Amino acid sequence: MTDLTEAKMPKNDEPLTKKERLNRNILIGCALLGGITGGAMAMVVPDLGEQPLLTLSNSEIPASAAIIFAIIWGFFLPVISIFWHRTVDEQEAHAYKEGAYYAFYFYAIAAPVWWILWRGGLVPEPNGIVIYYTTLLICGAVWVKKKYMS
């Protein structure tokens, strides 16, 4: 518990609450894990060819690397997510759910529209990774706006 006898400080210099510290540390951990994963992926992908964005590439990677990345995404990410969701307060949970709400509707609309237009020969073949990252981006943007810009 914070010592409530300490002098009241200006808003920007206020110490982080316990929840905020834990939340921040989890997010830093996720960023580090993402950075390490991205760096490792960059090393195992032999040739990017004409694809400028590594994470949008569909180029082949070694099976062993694929298993490691799949474990990171399929096991560590859910475990960290469960821990994070137990850490956040209700306002942040609400902000996150709102982000997920908008992201879901983007996915539910954009994916079939792209797919049906592709079948009609009007657009290139749907790229699942582009849809995936855009969905995450929308979720993250709404979450940050609702949490920090309200």
Next chain:
Amino acid sequence: MKNKLKVLRAMRDWSQAQLGEHLDVSRQAVNAIETGKYDPSLPLAFKIARLFDLPIEEIFDDGFNGGKDA
């Protein structure tokens, strides 16, 4: 929803972080409630009411006046 949280906090000379510690929420949550951008859940509203030893309706105002203006 309008509320008196900022006034009540100021009366105790607490920062948003200090109030957040009491309520087990973040500063952003306190700020969002104070500015009316986020309405707390019923359990959190009760927690706030108990902390300041006031009824919920004295802290939060949903704008309903009981039809007195009608």
